[in-house]
Amino acid sequence: MSVTAAGDTDGPDGSASPNGAGGSGGPRRRRRGGATIEHVAREAGVSRQTVSNVLNAPERVRPETLERVRAVIERLGYQPDQSARSLRTGERRTLAYLAPVDDPHDPNPLMGGFLEALVDAAGAAGYRVLLFRPRPGTTDPTAAVDELIAARQVDGFVLADVLAGDLRVRHLTSTGLPFAAFGRTGPDMPQSWVDIDNAAAMDAVAAHLAERGHRRVGYLGPSDDADLPWLAERRRGFREAAGRHGLELVAEPAEAGLAAAARALLRAPAGRVTAVAAATDLCALTAYEAVRGAGLAVGADIAVVGFHDLPLCRVLQPPLSSVRLPLRRLASELVDGLLAQIRGGEAPPSGVLLAAELIVRASSTT
Amino acid sequence: MSVTAAGDTDGPDGSASPNGAGGSGGPRRRRRGGATIEHVAREAGVSRQTVSNVLNAPERVRPETLERVRAVIERLGYQPDQSARSLRTGERRTLAYLAPVDDPHDPNPLMGGFLEALVDAAGAAGYRVLLFRPRPGTTDPTAAVDELIAARQVDGFVLADVLAGDLRVRHLTSTGLPFAAFGRTGPDMPQSWVDIDNAAAMDAVAAHLAERGHRRVGYLGPSDDADLPWLAERRRGFREAAGRHGLELVAEPAEAGLAAAARALLRAPAGRVTAVAAATDLCALTAYEAVRGAGLAVGADIAVVGFHDLPLCRVLQPPLSSVRLPLRRLASELVDGLLAQIRGGEAPPSGVLLAAELIVRASSTT
DNA sequence: CTGTTAGCGCTTTCAT
């Protein structure tokens, strides 16, 4: 090895010399006050490599040198240039959050909170989060993913709002890149996922209602939730939980529109319900309106429970009981799963189901 | 072509060949299927930076060569490695979104929609968006900014929810890095900003109410809005606009709590109001509750107008009139201003005030 | 334990 290495260490014609004559390649960029590893090395009186070791393999450096170099690093505010590091190691230390195709005027109300939690979780592991969206007008997210991959900008992907048979999951699986999803496509496609245990949450809701003495209850949610697994699960979960807790679930009215369905629940032929479990807080709001429209009082006459625990729950009169999602846990599990794949290479995909917490307020206790 | 190409296609002694002997410096990274510029060059029978020219200065390449190289690029799905490019040029082609310190359980309801618009606007200009937050537990965002700068990961910053005397603005100004803000700190600190014209929006609200025949009106919003410029502007804007439009603005009750203030508006000594302008949609919801609590009907008896046009506006009964923010315009202005600084070097900071649109619904027309 | 060397993939003079 050393022989061949010596061979091209420095060709007499200087072809291999890095600091050869005619330093013509300098770019125009301003180094805006950033110290380089070279500065640190010079200042500390060591070689570049030693500085690198201080950062990446401190155990190899003599404690006293360590100390001195670290002091210089601190003083100069040095941080390694991430581009250079990435170029060398192939690690981007960046995760892509692949947002679902969505209308800015009807945003997922949870997105903000989820993203904050995600950024914190990634940050704790030394990773940044790059936000990504399909190009406007494109419904196919494939192109966006391919671009990111080709430009080698991220080490892995986080998906949210994963639908049944989600194209993004399908595509990422085929590329073999690490990804983790908030939500699941289904058992046919192995993946690292984290999800809320919607069924368990609805069981908690049913248990709560049963304990409060309700007997006839209704579920209020979009009727076309086949593509939205989380909503379908809540519906199914509540139906089954109602049975377990001895609640009579009034058949869902086939009315067109949520408002009509809500009104129908309150004048069901076999007697109206005394409690409504809603698929989301916004659906619960529809329930509020229907209850009032029928001349009844939320809480006193009809209990209502929402889902998501948006800020509006505390503003409503009476305040709305709702299911709060453990966004921070969710985000950290997602990041953990993703990093396991990135670091471990081929960690077996696995899933985590997280419990959500029922926040009881006056809408179901008055 | 093929002749010259043959020269460096595979030099046996490989002194100039990138895959020459003694490849001791090769990192462990897997090149996950990504083509390099070298591959494209070889495949197309040209030199490396002819390919580079095709990408960065197409006018210097003969059309027929251009064509051929582009075909290869397409076929190989080649995209330049962003890390390598950044290392060389100093351009990151990435913008940081510096999120405000915020509670994940009480997120800014607009953040999701704004971020989507921002990502789209940045993407249209070839930039990505990196999400950033102060480290949890830290209230001082300075450290976070410094880290990003030191690691040279972004070309500029986007700030949202800028408060009066915002620390982030102060710090970024002192570093001299390009940034653009959604919101303003005040006239003392020059900066590139974009903001909603809250006063004009409130004028539209007042005009609308006057046109509907209202004479006595009230404003409902948090009383401690001194630190929240956008809320303070709405309050002030509505007060002044009311005067212009011949509306009598009932003095704001000094009650503790928004709900109490809302109730007070409806039993003001000099006669109750017939319309309420709210600082946000959530405040409008509080108004709804107060109106109902007083045995009155929103729309028929008391008009209510919100601000933000959240999805909940359409769910409420009656649907809530509200002011819709031009998020897409906002985002693209922000990106434009930022890129002007980044590219132009020292573009003079300037501000843009955008008009928001009043969406009239039944809450103010029944 | 420290220093030397090579090169990640790209763009940019400079020379043809």
Next chain:
DNA sequence: ATGAAAGCGCTAACAG
């Protein structure tokens, strides 16, 4: 219009 060479800042292999 195209090619050759240099090097951005960093880290991995190796030599001392």
